[in-house]
Amino acid sequence: MRGESDTIAALATAVSQGAIAIVRLSGGKSLPIALLVTRRASLVPRQATLTYLFNDSGEPFDQAIVIFFESPKSYTGEDIVEFQTHGGTLVASMLLDRLIALGARAARAGEFTLRAVLNSKYDLTQAEAVLALTTAKSKRAAALLTRRLKGEMSRFVEELRSELLALLAYCEASIDYAEDLPPQSARAMEERLGRILALLRGTIASSNRRKGLIEGFEAAIIGKPNSGKSSLLNALLGQNRAIVSPNAGTTRDLIAEEALIGGVNLRLIDTAGLRESGDEIERIGVSYAIGAFKDADLIIAVFDGSSVMDENDRITLDLIGGAKERTIIAINKNDLPLLIDIDEFGQFETVSISAKNDIAPLLRALETRLSLEAASEEPLLVSARERAFAAQALSSCQIADDRLKAGELELFAIHINEALLEIGSLTRRAEYGELLDTMFSEFCLGK
Ligand SMILES: Nc1nc2c(ncn2[C@@H]2O[C@H](COP(=O)(O)OP(=O)(O)O)[C@@H](O)[C@H]2O)c(=O)[nH]1
Numbered sequence: 515m516r517g518e519s520d521t522i523a524a525l526a527t528a529v530s531q532g533a534i535a536i537v538r539l540s541g542g543k544s545l546p547i548a549l550l551v552t553r554r555a556s557l558v559p560r561q562a563t564l565t566y567l568f569n570d571s572g573e574p575f576d577q578a579i580v581i582f583f584e585s586p587k588s589y590t591g592e593d594i595v596e597f598q599t600h601g602g603t604l605v606a607s608m609l610l611d612r613l614i615a616l617g618a619r620a621a622r623a624g625e626f627t628l629r630a631v632l633n634s635k636y637d638l639t640q641a642e643a644v645l646a647l648t649t650a651k652s653k654r655a656a657a658l659l660t661r662r663l664k665g666e667m668s669r670f671v672e673e674l675r676s677e678l679l680a681l682l683a684y685c686e687a688s689i690d691y692a693e694d695l696p697p698q699s700a701r702a703m704e705e706r707l708g709r710i711l712a713l714l715r716g717t718i719a720s721s722n723r724r725k726g727l728i729e730g731f732e733a734a735i736i737g738k739p740n741s742g743k744s745s746l747l748n749a750l751l752g753q754n755r756a757i758v759s760p761n762a763g764t765t766r767d768l769i770a771e772e773a774l775i776g777g778v779n780l781r782l783i784d785t786a787g788l789r790e791s792g793d794e795i796e797r798i799g800v801s802y803a804i805g806a807f808k809d810a811d812l813i814i815a816v817f818d819g820s821s822v823m824d825e826n827d828r829i830t831l832d833l834i835g836g837a838k839e840r841t842i843i844a845i846n847k848n849d850l851p852l853l854i855d856i857d858e859f860g861q862f863e864t865v866s867i868s869a870k871n872d873i874a875p876l877l878r879a880l881e882t883r884l885s886l887e888a889a890s891e892e893p894l895l896v897s898a899r900e901r902a903f904a905a906q907a908l909s910s911c912q913i914a915d916d917r918l919k920a921g922e923l924e925l926f927a928i929h930i931n932e933a934l935l936e937i938g939s940l941t942r943r944a945e946y947g948e949l950l951d952t953m954f955s956e957f958c959l960g961k
């Protein structure tokens with residue numbers, strides 16, 4: 515690919531006061547430009563060279579480590595030169611100006627990774643992992659995404675493609691000879707399609723459950739007024755973020771704050787107490803609370819264990835009735851005598867806490883849930899784009915399944931072909947220009 519595209523330059527590290535700043539140059543003119551800036555006759559590939567950088571009047575303006583990565587063994591597949599300059603942004607921006615004066619162009623966001631895709635260094639799923647890594651919200655996500663960089667998703671796509679192709683091969687033979695499918699072939703095909711459906715369903719479901727590992731999970735704290743929601747938020751954060759008061763109806767707006775729990779970024783949302791209220795502002799607060807409940811990945815339903823269950827507790831119970839799997843019930847105020855009837859919570863996971871003194875049992879429950887999400891070995895669809903393609907493929911396979919059972923082989927083949935296209939879109943390389951543009955514009959500069 516050397517020499518085919520222009521040469522781009524960008525700051526690859528954050529704009530900050532760090533100890534070093536890395537400026538990256540990629541493209542056919544990288545080496546000649548770097549030789550001009552360093553006034554050297556040559557740079558040995560993959561060797562760190564300590565050298566001065568010179569401005570246009572021939573005066574040195576920094577001492578830097580320069581590394582030349584010769585095409586094709588570089589991140590983009592093109593010639594790359596990396597300059598590790600002294601930190602802060604001054605020297606780096608002087609260097610960038612100089613590189614541009616010598617014929618490089620300022621890179622657009624994500625352009626380095628885009629070139630890596632265009633030069634088949636990465637497929638789209640790997641590029642997407644690079645993007646996700648820069649914004650990942652949990653330590654586990656880093657491991658998951660690195661697995662993908664090694665080609666996990668590409669293998670998943672290949673496996674599905676070969677299964678789907680095998681199905682087509684079966685039925686095309688029968689269509690060609692205008693024959694009915696022999697019953698044992700039909701059964702074998704149904705079984706094979708059944709496995710594909712299960713694989714797709716499982717991967718989509720587990721990716722949906724785990725998407726918070728990358729995007730961050732959201733946990734809504736709900737319950738009747740005065741059950742101790744705001745006290746719990748403050749305890750989880752280790753700081754007084756929300757006003758705590760014995761007056762019912764104090765919290766009205768949603769209060770959201772992030773905390774790192776079990777290595778996972780959890781966005782905690784404190785909400786207005788659930789009750790019928792005559793006060794219009796409080797009613798709006800309650801509708802926000804219900805909205806937060808619907809959107810949340812996890813729900814912490816807080817009950818005051820020191821009082822008997824009342825009609826407001828019932829409002830909470832009704833709400834979480836359809837959301838058992840994502841709910842943890844926190845029976846609060848266990849420093850006071852227990853009056854609430856625990857049997858009411860039969861099928862829920864419950865923990866007994868005191869938001870004032872001890873929330874350890876809740877922390878353990880949260881950590882367990884979040885680490886279970888991370889532990890799955892299934893491949894992870896990391897973006898809305900990937901989840902959408904997988905969902906389309908699943909729906910094509912479901913239609914194909916119906917057609918197969920109805921004995922309509924030609925329609926079956928059409929939908930299997932659609933599924934093949936949709937699955938292929940997960941790893942498609944360069945031809946989707948528009949898609950690449952939207953995807954890569956989300957990248958940071960220098961990536
Ligand atoms: N004894 C005791 N009181 C608590 C506990 N948690 C909260 N409270 C009290 O319950 C009242 C309501 O608390 P608050 O957090 O504002 O409840 P919210 O309306 O659900 O947000 C306040 O007076 C708190 O001090 C607890 O664990 N033990």
Ligand SMILES: [Mg+2]
Pocket residue numbers: 743744745756757758764765785787
């Ligand atoms: Mg409150």
